[in-house]
Amino acid sequence: MFMHFDHAEIEEGPMGHMVEDRHLRRALLKAVAADPAITMLNDTRVTDQTVEPTGITLTLDGVKTLRARLAVGADGRGSGTAERAGIKRIAWSYGQTALVCVVDHEKPHHGIAHQFFMPPGPLAILPLTGNRSLIVWSEASANAAAINALPDAQYLDVLRPRFGSFLGELSLTGPRYSYPLGLSLAHSMTAPRVALLGDAAHGVHPIAGQGLNAGLRDVAALAEVIADAVRRGxxxxxxxxxARYQEWRRFDNASLALATDSFNRLFSNDNALLRLARDMGMAAINALPGLRRTFIREAAGLTGDLPRLMRGKPL
Structure with a gap:
């Protein structure tokens, strides 16, 4: 059973774009360097934070201090900002590891992404420039460690039967990566003088490819809330x-965490009853254009209360 999502079914254009992290990082660092209001403190670590009635003081490397009215924690799943603020989180491992690499392939991908659901976990094939695709391949952690230890030629031998032959011959390009998969959800996205965003607030399974998008929505929502607040004095x-930021983003992020957790548990197994249920569900989505368009719009980030920046409007 399969589902086919075509961006031609919606009016807004492509469902999304694949942008390599190295390009995003370079653009971000360039923008930061060009802004005189931003000071980069490389190789500097926050060791303490103290909340006061009118601000928060951050201690850097136990010596230097910075004072601000708000501290934003964008420091990942192991967020020190959240821990120091007393924000607890719910978290668990899926017992899966993502194997990540880029492959060159003989035939063009035509900008089409594929995702195969197999008992150990999903395999995503995501189009890049030229005849290249990014592979995000989930396996049981013990098996993933053994695969990742293989030389490139043997690694490809394991990948090929999972990937298939529809894009012709494959070859690896660039380094290979791996990282453990799990869910991490902060009990709150805020604390006195502290706001969390991105993985510091919610880390989800990559099965829907929405982790970065959710983080960007956090950024846009927090920027809008702050800008509007400053205008009002x-x-x-x-x-x-x-509280406005928390109310805006909390439900959306909790829903995404629940959805990705449920999808992974539904598809990453070989239970006959669950296989029947998911086959029937996919058949229903394929057969109902309205329902299919709803899924496409959700995947494209076109639903919900979008911040102005996400709609291409200024703050």
Whole structure:
């Protein structure tokens, strides 16, 4: 059973674009360097944070201090900002590891992404420039460690039967990576004088490819809330302002975490009853254009209360 999503079914254009992290990182660092209001503190670590009635003080490497009205934690799943603020989280491992690599292939991909669902986990084939695709390949962790230890030629021998022959001959290009898969969800996205965004607030399974998109929505929502608060003369770090951000983003992120967790548990197994249920579900989606368009619009990030920046509008 398969599902086919075609961006021609919606009016807004392509469902999405694949942008390599190295290009995003380069653009981000260039923008930061060009902004005189931003100071880069390389190789510097926050060791303490102290909340006061009108601000928060951050201690850097136990010596230098910085004071601000708001601290934003964008420091990943092991967020020190969240821990120091007393924000707890729910987290668990899926017992899966993602094997990540880029392959050259003989035939063009025509900009089409594929995802295969197999008992150990999903295999995503995501189009890049030229005849290249990014592979995000989930396996049981013990098996993934053994595969990742193989030389490139043998690694490809394991990948090929899972990938198939529809794009012709394959070859590896660039380094290979791996990282463990799990769910991590902060109990709150805010604390006094603190806001969390991205993986610091919610780390999800890559099965839907929405982790980065959710983080970008956090950034856009927090920027809008802060900008509007400053225009009204409010303190951008006070509880009322942060509550607006939490209310805006919390449900969306919790829903994404629940959806990705459920999809992974539904598809990453070989249970006959679950296989029947998911086959029937996919058949229903394929047979109902309205339902299919709903899924396409959701995957494209076109649903919900989108911040102005996500709609191409200025703050």
């Amino acid at each position: 409010e303190d951008p770090g006070n509880d009322a302002v942060l």
